Amino acid sequence: MRYPVIELLLAEHAANRAGESFSLVFADIDRFHATNEAMGKEVGDQVILQLARRLLEVVGNRGTVARYTGDEFVIALPCVGSDEAAALAEQVRQAVARPMRLPSCEVMTTVSVGVASYPQRVDDIGELLRRAEASMSRAKQLGRDMVYLYSEQDMRRIEDRRMLGMRLRGALQQGELRLEYQPQIRSSDQAVIGFEALLRWTSAELGRISPDRFIPVAEGLGLMPELGAWVLDRACAQSRQWLDAGLGDFFVAVNVSAQQIQRGNFAELVTAARERHGLPADRIELELTESVLMENMERALSSIHQLSASGVKIAFDDFGTGYSSLSYLRQFQVDKLKIDKSFVHDLPHDSNSVAIASTVIAIGHQLQMEVVAEGVETPEQRRLLIELGCDALQGYLLGYPMSAAAVESWLRDPRRPA
Numbered sequence: 251m252r253y254p255v256i257e258l259l260l261a262e263h264a265a266n267r268a269g270e271s272f273s274l275v276f277a278d279i280d281r282f283h284a285t286n287e288a289m290g291k292e293v294g295d296q297v298i299l300q301l302a303r304r305l306l307e308v309v310g311n312r313g314t315v316a317r318y319t320g321d322e323f324v325i326a327l328p329c330v331g332s333d334e335a336a337a338l339a340e341q342v343r344q345a346v347a348r349p350m351r352l353p354s355c356e357v358m359t360t361v362s363v364g365v366a367s368y369p370q371r372v373d374d375i376g377e378l379l380r381r382a383e384a385s386m387s388r389a390k391q392l393g394r395d396m397v398y399l400y401s402e403q404d405m406r407r408i409e410d411r412r413m414l415g416m417r418l419r420g421a422l423q424q425g426e427l428r429l430e431y432q433p434q435i436r437s438s439d440q441a442v443i444g445f446e447a448l449l450r451w452t453s454a455e456l457g458r459i460s461p462d463r464f465i466p467v468a469e470g471l472g473l474m475p476e477l478g479a480w481v482l483d484r485a486c487a488q489s490r491q492w493l494d495a496g497l498g499d500f501f502v503a504v505n506v507s508a509q510q511i512q513r514g515n516f517a518e519l520v521t522a523a524r525e526r527h528g529l530p531a532d533r534i535e536l537e538l539t540e541s542v543l544m545e546n547m548e549r550a551l552s553s554i555h556q557l558s559a560s561g562v563k564i565a566f567d568d569f570g571t572g573y574s575s576l577s578y579l580r581q582f583q584v585d586k587l588k589i590d591k592s593f594v595h596d597l598p599h600d601s602n603s604v605a606i607a608s609t610v611i612a613i614g615h616q617l618q619m620e621v622v623a624e625g626v627e628t629p630e631q632r633r634l635l636i637e638l639g640c641d642a643l644q645g646y647l648l649g650y651p652m653s654a655a656a657v658e659s660w661l662r663d664p665r666r667p668a
């Protein structure tokens with residue numbers, strides 16, 4: 251049995267009052283790790299003890315308080331519906347927030363609290379616990395020291411992600427992943443300068459799923475280093491094959507996720523992948539977003555230095571959608587900026603978008619970077635971007651993402667619009 255106290259309570263509840271609601275309240279101390287570190291484990295233990303006393307006081311005979319793990323407590327509330335449980339959770343939060351007088355010092359601490367309820371009967375206690383914990387995590391994300399209760403709709407979305415995650419784990423082994431390649435065209439002479447590799451997943455059970463949906467799930471599960479390594483390897487292999495076929499002088503660009511940088515040996519992995527396929531450095535490019543850089547300042551900086559030294563070019567993807575683009579531009583010496591498609595979308599009619607596009611192009615050029623626009627869909631967008639001095643273009647107007655085989659016939663097609 252995985253949750254002994256709660257299972258026991260539940261059995262009792264089921265025996266006595268079938269058909270009535272059941273709620274769980276999940277409380278986790280905020281920054282407990284920091285308290286332990288700053289004040290010592292003994293003080294940490296006393297905080298847990300005081301907290302337990304306060305929880306018992308608030309709950310009284312309405313339910314049972316159980317210590318779940320280190321600084322996590324679960325309160326089981328038989329015959330209590332979601333409104334009453336949320337009210338009790340708020341009392342818990344307030345009770346904990348009062349200063350704690352300990353033998354050696356006074357401590358201020360707070361908890362983040364999640365609530366989950368079954369209105370009539372409990373089908374699955376593990377599921378209820380997961381919901382309460384997920385609600386607690388959301389409370390932490392929203393700033394801590396608060397109560398959160400996921401709506402049914404939210405819970406369905408979380409479930410959906412969990413289901414996607416379970417399928418995604420097997421996707422690589424089952425050969426459900428592949429890459430498509432979208433061309434980048436130089437403005438000055440319409441030459442094909444590269445292809446961006448884009449990951450595709452067609453699940454046997456769920457059909458085609460877009461990367462905007464499954465990549466966040468993969469990140470949540472920590473699968474991105476594995477998927478990213480596979481993408482890098484396939485992209486290098488493909489790039490080498492096209493080089494051997496003499497199809498032209500172009501690179502393959504690979505998107506990099508934050509988790510790949512977190513590992514710390516990213517530059518070595520790139521070099522190893524290149525060497526495995528005998529691929530020259532100028533045949534591969536890496537696309538990093540601002541959030542990738544932001545989450546891993548130090549590691550990103552050192553990876554970028556190493557990669558640049560090895561001759562691999564780096565592009566700043568989705569530029570303009572993050573927070574403090576300019577300070578990153580100063581710190582990170584990248585070779586290219588990709589103007590995010592959300593800015594391209596409203597060209598040429600929206601004057602703000604025109605101002606942003608022309609400013610990004612000017613900044614990029616001042617910093618000796620090439621500027622690429624993504625999401626170019628109309629001839630008007632193309633004309634304006636070229637007029638503004640944008641160096642290269644990518645988008646449905648110039649070419650859709652294609653399979654490797656389709657790229658080959660596309661490149662050989664004499665009627666390809668240039």
Ligand code: C2E
Nearest residue numbers: 448449461462481505506507625626627644645646647651
């Ligand atoms: P991204 O790197 O910004 O990729 C460009 C996205 O814009 C692609 O979406 C592409 O299909 C789409 N696109 C291209 N031209 C147009 C256009 O003219 N109009 C519009 N509306 N969209 C256009 P996709 O393939 O759905 O990928 C979405 C995102 O998923 C990518 O955005 C990238 O952040 C991520 N991604 C895709 N493959 C990988 C991968 O292998 N690794 C990682 N870490 N992320 C990936």
Ligand code: MG
Nearest residue numbers: 446505537567
């Ligand atoms: Mg990209």
Ligand code: MG
Nearest residue numbers: 567568588624
């Ligand atoms: Mg992009």
